[in-house]
Amino acid sequence: MRWQDDLQFYAFHFMPYLDKPQGEDHDTDSFWVDYSNKHFDPAKGTQLYQRYLSELALADELGFDAICVNEHHNTIYSLMPACTLTAAALIPMTKKAKIGVFGVPVNLVNPNRLAEEYAMLDVMSGGRLEIAMPLGTGMEYWSNTVNPTTARARFREAVDVMVQAWTQPGPTSFEGEFFNYKYLNTWPLPVQKPHPKISFVGTGSPETIEMAAQRGWGYSSVFVPREVQIKTFKMMREMSAKYGNEMTPDKALINTIIYVAETDEQAEKEAVHHLEHFFTVLARTTPRYLNPPGYVSLDQFKIRAASANAQHGGFNWEAIKKDWRVAVGSPQTVAEKIATWCEEAQSSRVITWLHMGDMPHWKVVKNMTMFAEEVMPQLRALRSQKASPKKLTVKTGGKKNGRKKAVSGKRAKARAA
Amino acid sequence: MATVKAKRKAKATQKKAQGNNKASKLVAGVFKRETLKVNGVDTVMYVGGSGDPLVFFHGAGTATGIEFAAPWTKKFKVYLPFHPGFGESGDGEFNCIDDYVLHYLDMFDQLKLDKVNLVGLSMGGWIASTFATQNSHRLNKLVLVAPAGLKVEKHPNQDIFKLKPEEFPLYLAHNLDTFLKFLPAPDTPAFFDFIVGNYRETTSWARLAWERAYDLNLPKWLHRISVPTLLLYGDKDRIVPWQQSKEWAKLIPDAKVQIIKNAGHIVLDEKPEAVTKIMDFLSK
Numbered sequence: 001m002r003w004q005d006d007l008q009f010y011a012f013h014f015m016p017y018l019d020k021p022q023g024e025d026h027d028t029d030s031f032w033v034d035y036s037n038k039h040f041d042p043a044k045g046t047q048l049y050q051r052y053l054s055e056l057a058l059a060d061e062l063g064f065d066a067i068c069v070n071e072h073h074n075t076i077y078s079l080m081p082a083c084t085l086t087a088a089a090l091i092p093m094t095k096k097a098k099i100g101v102f103g104v105p106v107n108l109v110n111p112n113r114l115a116e117e118y119a120m121l122d123v124m125s126g127g128r129l130e131i132a133m134p135l136g137t138g139m140e141y142w143s144n145t146v147n148p149t150t151a152r153a154r155f156r157e158a159v160d161v162m163v164q165a166w167t168q169p170g171p172t173s174f175e176g177e178f179f180n181y182k183y184l185n186t187w188p189l190p191v192q193k194p195h196p197k198i199s200f201v202g203t204g205s206p207e208t209i210e211m212a213a214q215r216g217w218g219y220s221s222v223f224v225p226r227e228v229q230i231k232t233f234k235m236m237r238e239m240s241a242k243y244g245n246e247m248t249p250d251k252a253l254i255n256t257i258i259y260v261a262e263t264d265e266q267a268e269k270e271a272v273h274h275l276e277h278f279f280t281v282l283a284r285t286t287p288r289y290l291n292p293p294g295y296v297s298l299d300q301f302k303i304r305a306a307s308a309n310a311q312h313g314g315f316n317w318e319a320i321k322k323d324w325r326v327a328v329g330s331p332q333t334v335a336e337k338i339a340t341w342c343e344e345a346q347s348s349r350v351i352t353w354l355h356m357g358d359m360p361h362w363k364v365v366k367n368m369t370m371f372a373e374e375v376m377p378q379l380r381a382l383r384s385q386k387a388s389p390k391k392l393t394v395k396t397g398g399k400k401n402g403r404k405k406a407v408s409g410k411r412a413k414a415r416a417a
Numbered sequence: 418m419a420t421v422k423a424k425r426k427a428k429a430t431q432k433k434a435q436g437n438n439k440a441s442k443l444v445a446g447v448f449k450r451e452t453l454k455v456n457g458v459d460t461v462m463y464v465g466g467s468g469d470p471l472v473f474f475h476g477a478g479t480a481t482g483i484e485f486a487a488p489w490t491k492k493f494k495v496y497l498p499f500h501p502g503f504g505e506s507g508d509g510e511f512n513c514i515d516d517y518v519l520h521y522l523d524m525f526d527q528l529k530l531d532k533v534n535l536v537g538l539s540m541g542g543w544i545a546s547t548f549a550t551q552n553s554h555r556l557n558k559l560v561l562v563a564p565a566g567l568k569v570e571k572h573p574n575q576d577i578f579k580l581k582p583e584e585f586p587l588y589l590a591h592n593l594d595t596f597l598k599f600l601p602a603p604d605t606p607a608f609f610d611f612i613v614g615n616y617r618e619t620t621s622w623a624r625l626a627w628e629r630a631y632d633l634n635l636p637k638w639l640h641r642i643s644v645p646t647l648l649l650y651g652d653k654d655r656i657v658p659w660q661q662s663k664e665w666a667k668l669i670p671d672a673k674v675q676i677i678k679n680a681g682h683i684v685l686d687e688k689p690e691a692v693t694k695i696m697d698f699l700s701k
Contacts, residue, residue: 145628147623147624147627147628148623148627149620149623149624149627286581288581288582291616292578292623293578293616293619293620293622293623293627294620294623294624298613298616298617301613301616302613305609305612305613305616306609
């Protein structure tokens with residue numbers, strides 16, 4: 001299947017804690033792990049949860065295919081240390097969109113318990129759950145009880161437990177290195193059979209890619225340069241074939257930073273300083289927290305040590321535009337970029353980060369609405385073969401004047417209707 | 418911190434570095450480098466001197482090298498092995514202190530070392546004390562230098578995982594220069610190699626001690642150490658406080674305590690007198 005024929009848009013939210021740290025505390029080298037929770041104001045927290053949940057509910061109304069949440073600990077980057085709770089809150093607030101729990105690091109919890117929680121979400125939502133399984137950032141291991149030297153082995157085993165719990169009629173037993181069950185017999189079981197769709201989330205480590213290829217699951221690559229991600233997907237495509245699995249475009253999930261406004265200039269003016277907040281404040285942490293002992297292989301460590309802290313605390317707008325999938329611009333600009341990215345990654349799953357850093361509510365609503373009304377229709381129109389001659393130009397080269405050939409938003413809208 | 422430039426340089430000089438290890442340069446003529454295959458693990462050790470065997474178990478980092486041990490070779494045949502997962506030795510599946518204890522039993526058997534004088538520093542002291550609870554018959558005497566392994570509520574170990582890289586030297590040494598002289602200059606290929614090597618050793622240490630750098634069962638069994646034991650500390654040790662010596666001395670039947678003034682955790686590198694005291698204790 002071509003990516004154009006299966007294109008879906010996921011709205012992702014980090015739900016950061018928005019604060020203006022003052023003085024000494026603003027100079028901290030990390031807003032993760034040890035940034036004191038004395039700075040947390042519960043009243044502000046309540047407001048933020050209500051606001052953020054409403055933004056995701058709006059995504060459902062606007063026709064996004066999925067709304068996504070994820071989990072981090074001890075940080076202002078995310079107010080979701082238990083993202084299955086966020087997902088549960090979203091179920092009655094939404095009707096159509098899939099609920100993407102992207103997700104709980106499966107090795108930080110008891111996997112039977114997580115199998116139960118995910119099954120509950122799938123049953124309560126009538127089969128709307130989609131799952132992504134991250135290893136968790138290095139920072140999570142400073143904040144939880146799992147030895148980072150066992151992270152990967154534990155992750156692998158936890159996945160085995162969950163799949164067994166969902167796919168083999170219980171009771172079964174499980175004897176592992178880390179987890180032992182005398183009676184694995186999960187109630188309830190998911191609506192979707194054999195289980196909801198699952199992807200792994202990673203930064204390109206070959207082991208995780210191989211796990212995805214072997215199981216025939218998806219892969220979502222984050223916090224590594226776009227070029228590396230494309231290579232990752234290519235490697236996964238080859239590995240999948242080796243395991244007899246086809247890597248369809250829905251298994252390559254791409255993460256995008258999006259801001260749509262009337263013009264390119266207007267979009268940059270409205271958005272860039274919020275992106276800067278994301279990178280320089282929310283994502284700021286130290287190499288030590290990023291790489292707890294044994295969390296990465298020595299080879300991976302060498303790569304990370306050489307590139308130091310660039311993505312967690314620095315802000316080089318030109319480098320970010322080059323390395324990340326950032327589309328800040330008019331509906332045309334954004335649509336073209338997304339089409340290019342989908343083409344080069346052979347991806348039909350576009351995870352959009354529409355709330356960035358300390359972006360205020362009105363901008364998030366504007367951004368989401370313009371994206372849904374003026375970008376999504378252009379791209380959805382690619383689905384129809386009939387539309388192809390006059391449709392949006394999908395560029396794989398860097399031809400500047402290609403932009404002129406792009407279809408206007410109005411025309412795309414009319415076609416979508 | 419390391420830079421991309423440093424990495425590139427590191428690659429270019431990698432080949433050169435391989436045949437040019439630090440330990441051999443420091444002690445040419447005193448120690449000989451030997452490699453022994455122990456249960457599949459390439460175990461590298463520096464061996465020198467003659468006399469009764471003295472085996473030294475190093476701590477959780479090997480940056481300070483083996484220079485300090487040269488005086489011992491005057492009276493003993495000194496064995497300085499690198500633990501698996503550390504320094505120049507290879508890797509193996511080592512997940513608990515007993516793995517190391519049994520590794521060294523294997524090694525002693527292969528070397529036909531019936532009875533040894535065993536000296537252990539920090540993590541090495543934890544291995545040595547555990548070894549001694551099970552195998553006192555393989556020991557002449559035991560020396561524990563600022564050993565890890567015991568939980569002492571009033572004077573706990575510093576959790577070294579919680580130290581920032583820039584804080585680390587201040588915790589290791591009382592006189593900073595005694596540690597800094599072992600460090601390569603920042604932003605050099607050698608410094609990049611040091612950071613990578615350090616990550617490997619910290620990972621090996623984390624397999625044993627991420628949760629805790631002690632064994633809650635050890636106090637139950639220290640009474641089984643039946644050889645004369647010396648406990649030696651620097652009085653300015655910020656990682657393993659000397660006050661812990663009282664607890665060890667209470668539990669080990671024949672133990673005496675020696676505190677060295679104005680020395681930190683790397684007391685053997687800081688104070689030649691500490692090295693001498695150990696030699697005196699072992700030769701008596």
